[in-house]
Amino acid sequence: MTRPNLQTESGRIVGDNQNSITAGKRGPTLLQDVYLIEKLAHFNRERTPERVVHAKGSGAFGELTVTADITRYTKAKIFSEIGKKTPMFARFSTVGGERGSADTVRDPRGFALKFYTEEGNWDLVGNNTPVFFIRDAIKFPDFIHTQKRNPQTNLKDPKMVWDFFSQSPESLHQVLILFSDRGIPLSHRFMHGFSSHTYSMINAAGDIHYVKWHFLSQQGIKNLKAEEAEKLAGSNPDHYQEDLFSSIEKGDFPKWKVAIQIMTPEQARNQRLNPFDVTKVWYHKEFPLMEVGFFELNKNPENYFQDVEQAAFSPANTIPGLYFSPDKMLQGRLFAYADTQRYRLGINATQIPVNRPRCSVHGYYRDGTMRVDGNGGDAVNYEPNSDPSSPFENASYKEPPIAIDGEGGHYDRYEDSGNDNYEQPGKLYRLMKEDEKARLVSNLVASLGAPSVPNAIKEKQIELFRRCDADLGKRLADSLL
Structure with missing residues (x-):
């Protein structure tokens, strides 16, 4: 029996559903990959009103304190001096379940941080694992479908899960972590967090360094055995939520040490394993952890819906001195996360208090649902203009160019020896x-x-x-x- 052709929504036959179009084997994803954009945009709109992933979560406010000098790597003001404190919000979550699902299921945990800096909001959206199941965003909708429910039975389906994993060997690293002891943390307080993705830092001289972020629980690592987790799922499905809220309420504030791994562009070019592959870790022996500071969560939300449910994160939210990398999964998430929040909360989601920057914001965006900030009043809404009081670009904040090498095309993710699975x-x-x-x-x-x-x-x-x-x-x- 001949299988039908996979097609776009407009009917065009899809030539490659495994690899996005990138500039070279390791280069960033190209916006001209219209099928990738269509696929992610459609996926972001499949469910409403809850999040497509990370639907059930807990959150709290806190503060980041810098304890080490990393200004040689980044010009970001958040790290400009030792002792500097920055307010923040953290949200922890399960990935595949719905809002009413149990906290203690075997699932990666989302580890999303929002820092309210004087240069704008900086979001670090990671997990409690240093790697992920796939390395290309074009496979993300497919992967998440396997973690959701069978479209006929509306039940979780192990066949879907293992059918996908067995044909996606890049998932092996994450699968072993997920089914190990660390697959079910005791609570949000007793797990590490990771950026997982490779990002970049830019210093005052314009030099680029690649970076991975680590958040190490100062409460230690504690996990649940499968039978303990199953029992808690029945007796207290909101165990994680209760644990985080009650610990903060009684003054037992959880803390995480913040550390980084640093890699130069030259080191990245000479790495045997692809340093931008999110299914890989950087070996600590070659790239040891460097302390940056710590953060502490010390204030519970006043209203869960207002602060936790409406919290919107996106790795696209960066500040000067902190930037992206050619990581293919990250490149897709730069679009997908912001887009899904615009759909879920509306185009003006950044006006919600938990998402609103603490610094002043000037721009030309207007209108849209739930616009509540005066909508720009009588100020001009276009640029260039001749109004000397209107906002204008500042060329000194341009990020330096990142080298791209290769022709735009679909590159098989198994051809690159640096992607060893x-x-x-x-x-x-x-x-x-x-x-x-x-x-x-x-x-x-x-x-x-x-x-x-x-x-x-x-x-x-x-x-x-x-x-x-x-x-x-x-x-x-x-x-x-």
Whole structure:
């Protein structure tokens, strides 16, 4: 039986649904990839009013304190001096479940931070894992569909999950983390956070350095075993929400140490593994953690809907001195996150108090639903203009150019040897203690062994695990086949 052609909404046949169009194998995504834009824009509008992902979350206000000098890497004023404090808001969440789902499901946790700086809002939108399941944003709608509900039964479907994973070997690193002990934290307070993506820093001289952000829980790492999590899901499905709120309410303020890894552009060019692949970590031996500061959450929201549900984050929200990288997943998220908030909360979502910058903002945007700030009054709404009091561009704030090398086209994500899918998952498995390995295998067997998952998918997935580590593959084969 011949399979029908995949087509765009206008009927054009899609030539590549696996790889977005990029400038070179590792280059940034091109806006001319209209199918990618259509796919992400349609995906962002599939559900309303709750978030498409990260629907259930908890949040609190706090403060970032700088404890180390990193001005040699960035001109961002938030890091201009040791001891500087910046107000912030944090939101933690599960990824795949709905607003009413249980907190203690096996799922990555969102780790979203908004810093209210004097230069505008800076958002760092990451997870409690240093890597992700996919490396190209064109696969994000497909991946999330597998984490949601079967369109016929409206039930979570292990077959969908493992059918996708077994054909996406780049997911192996994240899958092993998800099914390890760290797959279910004890609460939001007892987990690390990561930018996951590679970003860049720009200093006063215009020099670029690539950076990964780490947020290390000062409460330590504590996790739930599968049976403990299942029991809590029934007895207290809002365990995480209750834990965060009550700890802050009684003055037990959670803290996270802020640290970075730094890589020069020359080092990035010479890396054996692609440093812009979000399914990879940078080895700490080569790129050690550098302390930046810490943040503390010390104030609960006055109203959950007002501050947590209406909180809108986007990695596109940066400030001078903090910038992007050619990371393909990040490039897609720069569009998708801002776009989904415009759809979910409206074009004027930044006027909501939790999203509003604490600095003055001048621009020419007008109208739209829920415009409540005077709409610019009688000021001109176009530029260039001859009004000396109107806002004007400042060329000194242009970011320096980032080198791009390669022709625009679809590049197979498996052609680049720097995108190796098996090395780091294998190393992660071999770092585990024997009891951790046993629990990992047990967790994988419980999910992959579901009756709905055909043997063909099981065999394909086991072979991927075997390529990571022969022992892991054998244990799973012995239990499942």
